[in-house]
Amino acid sequence: MRAARREAVERTPVWFMRQAGRILPEYRAIREDHTLVEICRQPELCADVTLQPVDRLGVDAAILFSDIVTPLLGVGIDLKIVDGVGPVIAQPIASADDLERLRPLDPEHDLAYVLESIRILVERLDGVRPLIGFAGAPFTLAAYLVEGKPSRDFVKVKSMMFGAPELWHGLMDRLTNITIAYLMAQAKAGANALQLFDSWVGALAPGDYATFVQPYAQRIFAALAPLDVPCIHFGTGTATLLSLMKDDGAPIIGIDWHTPLDEAWRIVGHDKGVQGNLDPVTLFAPESYVRERVADVLRRAGGRAGHIFNLGHGLHPQTPVATVQRAVEYVHELSANADALAGVTA
Amino acid sequence: MRAARREAVERTPVWFMRQAGRILPEYRAIREDHTLVEICRQPELCADVTLQPVDRLGVDAAILFSDIVTPLLGVGIDLKIVDGVGPVIAQPIASADDLERLRPLDPEHDLAYVLESIRILVERLDGVRPLIGFAGAPFTLAAYLVEGKPSRDFVKVKSMMFGAPELWHGLMDRLTNITIAYLMAQAKAGANALQLFDSWVGALAPGDYATFVQPYAQRIFAALAPLDVPCIHFGTGTATLLSLMKDDGAPIIGIDWHTPLDEAWRIVGHDKGVQGNLDPVTLFAPESYVRERVADVLRRAGGRAGHIFNLGHGLHPQTPVATVQRAVEYVHELSANADALAGVTA
Numbered sequence: 001m002r003a004a005r006r007e008a009v010e011r012t013p014v015w016f017m018r019q020a021g022r023i024l025p026e027y028r029a030i031r032e033d034h035t036l037v038e039i040c041r042q043p044e045l046c047a048d049v050t051l052q053p054v055d056r057l058g059v060d061a062a063i064l065f066s067d068i069v070t071p072l073l074g075v076g077i078d079l080k081i082v083d084g085v086g087p088v089i090a091q092p093i094a095s096a097d098d099l100e101r102l103r104p105l106d107p108e109h110d111l112a113y114v115l116e117s118i119r120i121l122v123e124r125l126d127g128v129r130p131l132i133g134f135a136g137a138p139f140t141l142a143a144y145l146v147e148g149k150p151s152r153d154f155v156k157v158k159s160m161m162f163g164a165p166e167l168w169h170g171l172m173d174r175l176t177n178i179t180i181a182y183l184m185a186q187a188k189a190g191a192n193a194l195q196l197f198d199s200w201v202g203a204l205a206p207g208d209y210a211t212f213v214q215p216y217a218q219r220i221f222a223a224l225a226p227l228d229v230p231c232i233h234f235g236t237g238t239a240t241l242l243s244l245m246k247d248d249g250a251p252i253i254g255i256d257w258h259t260p261l262d263e264a265w266r267i268v269g270h271d272k273g274v275q276g277n278l279d280p281v282t283l284f285a286p287e288s289y290v291r292e293r294v295a296d297v298l299r300r301a302g303g304r305a306g307h308i309f310n311l312g313h314g315l316h317p318q319t320p321v322a323t324v325q326r327a328v329e330y331v332h333e334l335s336a337n338a339d340a341l342a343g344v345t346a
Numbered sequence: 347m348r349a350a351r352r353e354a355v356e357r358t359p360v361w362f363m364r365q366a367g368r369i370l371p372e373y374r375a376i377r378e379d380h381t382l383v384e385i386c387r388q389p390e391l392c393a394d395v396t397l398q399p400v401d402r403l404g405v406d407a408a409i410l411f412s413d414i415v416t417p418l419l420g421v422g423i424d425l426k427i428v429d430g431v432g433p434v435i436a437q438p439i440a441s442a443d444d445l446e447r448l449r450p451l452d453p454e455h456d457l458a459y460v461l462e463s464i465r466i467l468v469e470r471l472d473g474v475r476p477l478i479g480f481a482g483a484p485f486t487l488a489a490y491l492v493e494g495k496p497s498r499d500f501v502k503v504k505s506m507m508f509g510a511p512e513l514w515h516g517l518m519d520r521l522t523n524i525t526i527a528y529l530m531a532q533a534k535a536g537a538n539a540l541q542l543f544d545s546w547v548g549a550l551a552p553g554d555y556a557t558f559v560q561p562y563a564q565r566i567f568a569a570l571a572p573l574d575v576p577c578i579h580f581g582t583g584t585a586t587l588l589s590l591m592k593d594d595g596a597p598i599i600g601i602d603w604h605t606p607l608d609e610a611w612r613i614v615g616h617d618k619g620v621q622g623n624l625d626p627v628t629l630f631a632p633e634s635y636v637r638e639r640v641a642d643v644l645r646r647a648g649g650r651a652g653h654i655f656n657l658g659h660g661l662h663p664q665t666p667v668a669t670v671q672r673a674v675e676y677v678h679e680l681s682a683n684a685d686a687l688a689g690v691t692a
Contacts, residue, residue, distance in 0.1 A: 155627050155662055162631035205603045205625055205658075207642070239585040240604045257551045258586045279551055281501050285508035296553070312551075316501055 001130050004193055004230035004252060006273050006306035012298065012335035013060035014328055015132070017234075018314030019053035020065045023321055026052050036081050037073070040066050043116040050121055054129060056321070058328045061130050061193070062121060064186070066114060068136030068197055069144060071182045074110035075103050077145070085149065092148035092156070096167055102145075102174040107185030115189040122190035133191030135182050137198035137220075137235070138175035139213045145171070154203045161212045168212060176216040180223045187229045195232040196220060196250065202237015209241050214248060221249030232275055236313050242267045257312030262300035273306035278327070280311040283319045287326050294330040295344035303338070347476050350539055350576035350598060352619050352652035358644065358681035359406035360674055361478070363580075364660030365399035366411045369667055372398050382427050383419070386412050389462040396467055400475060402667070404674045407476050407539075408467060410532070412460060414482030414543055415490060417528045420456035421449050423491070431495065438494035438502070442513055448491075448520040453531030461535040468536035479537030481528050483544035483566075483581070484521035485559045491517070500549045507558045514558060522562040526569045533575045541578040542566060542596065548583015555587050560594060567595030578621055582659050588613045603658030608646035619652035624673070626657040629665045633672050640676040641690035649684070 003013050021027055027049055030039065039045050050065040069079060069087045078090035093099065107115060121131050144150070146157045161168045183194050201213060217233065224231055233245055234254025245253055246268040255264040255276035265274050282293045294309075301307040309331045315324065334341045349359050367373055373395055376385065385391050396411040415425060415433045424436035439445065453461060467477050490496070492503045507514045529540050547559060563579065570577055579591055580600025591599055592614040601610040601622035611620050628639045640655075647653040655677045661670065680687045 153627065153662055155630060155664065158625070158627040159630040162628060162635050202604075206606060208625075237583065237604070240606075240609075258548075258583070260552060260586075263586075279504070279554075281499065281504040282508060284501060284505040289508050316499055318501065 001192060001230070003306060003308050004232075004273060006251075008305050010336060011332050012301070012307055012309050014309035014331040015059040015061040015063060016053075016057070016311050016315050016324065017063075019057060019059055019324075020050050020063065021315075022317040023315050023319050023324065024052050024056060025321075026056070036067060040070060040117075041113045043113055043120050046113070046117040047120040047124060050117070050131075051124060054125075057324055058332075061132050062125060063132040063195070064114070064118060064121070064134060064191070066134070068140060068199065070111065070114060071105055071135065071178050072141060072145070074105050074107070074182070075101075075178060077101060079144075087144050087149070089145055089148045093142075093145045093171060094156075096170065099167075099170050099174060102171070102178065104174075105178040105181045107182055111182065111185070115185055118186055118189040118191055130192035131190065132193045132195055132232075133183065133186035134195040134197055135179050135186075137196050137201065138172050138179055138216045139201050139204075140197065140199045141175050141179075142168075142171050143200045143203075145175075151200075154200065158203075158208075161208065165212075172212070172216045176219050180220055183220070183224060184227065187224070187227045191229065193230045193232065194224065195234055195254070198233070198235035201235040201241065202256075204241070206240050206244060209244055214244055217245070217248040217250075225249065230273075232308075234275065246272060252306070252308065254310065255312065260300055261297055261307075262302065265301070265304070270304065270306075273308065274301070275308040275310045277310070277312040280313050280316055280319070283311075283315070283323045283327060285323075287323060290323060290327055291330050291334075292344055294327060295334050295341055298331070298335050298341055303335075309335075347538060347576070349652060349654050350578075350619060352597075354651050356682060357678050358647070358653055358655050360655035360677040361405040361407040361409060362399075362403070362657050362661050362670065363409075365403060365405055365670075366396050366409065367661075368663040369661050369665050369670065370398050370402060371667075372402070382413060386416060386463075387459045389459055389466050392459070392463040393466040393470060396463070396477075397470060400471075403670055407478050408471060409478040409541070410460070410464060410467070410480060410537070412480070414486060414545065416457065416460060417451055417481065417524050418487060418491070420451050420453070420528070421447075421524060423447060425490075433490050433495070435491055435494045439491045439517060440502075442516065445513075445516050445520060448517070448524070450520075451524040451527045453527055457528065457531070461531055464532060464535040464537055476538035477536065478539045478541055478578075479529065479532035480541040480543055481525050481532075483542050483547065484518050484525055484562045485547050485550075486543065486545045487521050487525075488514075488517050489546045489549075491521075497546075500546065504549075504554075507554065511558075518558070518562045522565050526566055529566070529570060530573065533570070533573045537575065539576045539578065540570065541580055541600070544579070544581035547581040547587065548602075550587070552586050552590060555590055560590055563591070563594040563596075571595065576619075578654075580621065592618060598652070598654065600656070601658065606646055607643055607653075608648065611647070611650070616650065616652075619654065620647070621654040621656045623656070623658040626659050626662055626665070629657075629661070629669045629673060631669075633669060636669060636673055637676050637680075638690055640673060641680050641687055644677070644681050644687055649681075655681070
């Protein structure tokens with residue numbers, strides 16, 4: 001939490017996107033009897049799964065176990081999370097009439113189970129480690145709703161943007177309201193920090209981000225600002241969007257692995273915090289190589305206050321758990337000891 | 347060809363990646379009776395398919411109809427191009443022993459049909475329009491060979507890079523030799539320009555590109571330099587790689603749609619030509635919007651010599667042909683007439 005506020009810390013904190021989930025055998029054991037959505041809907045079980053990586057990996061934060069599409073389930077969108085595919089929407093959104101299906105979200109009523117999970121987690125974490133809440137960003141939710149399933153090229157989404165901009169803006173407006181309600185409720189339930197995940201926004205050219213997405217990101221962070229809960233704004237493929245995202249209002253920007261961290265921090269400005277940015281596939285490499293790459297990220301962070309160590313994207317399902325544990329140790333060891341860091345050769 | 351040599355032109359030339367192929371009904375008619383590989387192996391048919399878009403779309407260059415994996419077929423790799431999936435390799439490469447399967451390519455023997463297609467095309471194009479030859483870059487070929495099929499996260503490829511760098515470099519060395527032999531033979535058969543397609547290289551962080559890929563790209567362009575055939579170096583997701591790629595030796599850099607063209611040209615240097623960079627999904631939009639986006643790219647090119655108009659990636663299969671035709675007209679009209687260009691509002 002101090003790093004998130006750009007205060008000095010004795011060692012760099014670290015957590016990993018997708019730390020809760022498929023990499024852990026104890027999670028896979030639970031999944032034998034429960035779907036992902038069932039886990040989310042059972043607050044005690046959801047809290048167990050959220051805390052598994054905290055115990056196992058030694059990370060410095062818990063992130064709520066949930067899915068980006070949870071608020072869409074909350075407003076009654078008919079969707080399934082298909083293993084190996086992702087969210088599949090029964091009736092994709094294609095017209096103004098379809099927007100009616102996106103009614104406002106009432107989190108205490110529609111997603112009571114999420115808020116209950118957060119309350120349990122805050123109690124179980126007991127102030128020792130923070131809980132990060134999160135939501136999918138409107139563009140990424142819109143991508144699922146319009147494409148109907150995960151996409152590579154986003155033809156339908158961009159066709160709507162370019163060809164039916166009023167419909168697009170109507171969709172983003174509704175999703176923004178849903179996202180704000182959802183994140184505010186998470187903060188009120190006790191989440192210590194919030195991350196907005198715009199997983200697919202890297203599909204956009206900067207001009208299109210500015211026109212079709214940025215106003216909504218700005219509205220979200222403006223709405224959250226009075227809460228005094230640190231917010232992280234993360235997307236992948238954002239190398240050419242970072243110079244815009246810095247003006248969206250989040251005090252911390254998540255950086256993927258394509259932009260070296262020192263360069264990314266220069267782009268977003270040293271008045272922001274940064275989170276990142278090890279290539280997640282690095283964790284399949286031998287430990288000596290992982291140590292070098294961790295050292296490289298820390299050197300680029302340069303000991304500046306406001307760095308939260310993370311990956312540049314989520315952990316891959318097959319990542320060896322032992323290597324993830326080592327990576328956490330390396331972050332702690334090398335960020336606490338300048339001599340040790342200097343001793344790691346690249 | 348003058349634009350490729352950064353000489354002044356009266357209007358900006360334009361061609362589109364994947365212009366030959368699935369967007370054209372006359373191509374789909376041929377595909378009812380022939381697989382993609384069968385078309386490539388029949389030089390007259392291959393030439394027909396290569397020329398279809400030149401006639402239909404009015405583009406200023408033909409690009410050889412072929413596939414990135416053609417040279418792998420040439421050296422006897424067991425692979426299939428599966429519709430809707432892409433290349434699937436029967437036995438992916440995982441060990442030093444597997445490298446033996448990548449013997450040197452003898453283009454006149456192994457890929458005689460490609461060279462014959464080129465000779466037919468040069469005759470049929472009769473100097474009115476240039477023929478662009480191409481090859482997949484070693485990284486992209488390696489990605490298919492190691493992953494065994496198209497991948498999103500390149501876990502196996504990067505694991506080999508990071509964990510078995512000698513094996514990786516051995517693989518890249520062999521693929522580089524194959525690529526050089528293939529491109530030199532295309533030039534010798536009459537191709538007027540050559541494009542190196544590194545479709546998947548955007549998966550890499552800049553440091554990894556510099557270590558694991560760049561030396562091989564440099565070797566390719568150094569080998570081709572004496573031929574005096576303009577070379578284009580293209581990849582997607584390369585925003586943070588452009589500042590490295592500019593030193594790889596290609597006189598023209600292909601730019602995807604993530605970096606605005608003026609910024610990209612500044613990064614690669616005005617002593618290079620640039621090719622690009624309309625988002626291919628723009629061509630699903632209404633024609634007035636397409637005209638605005640074409641104008642935007644041309645304005646960013648700023649009338650500077652050395653711009654070849656193209657997309658930032660290949661045409662999507664469902665792109666409306668009429669819009670593609672209009673886009674070609676807009677490029678010609680607006681690049682030839684500064685007043686018309688100034689009159690297009692964004």
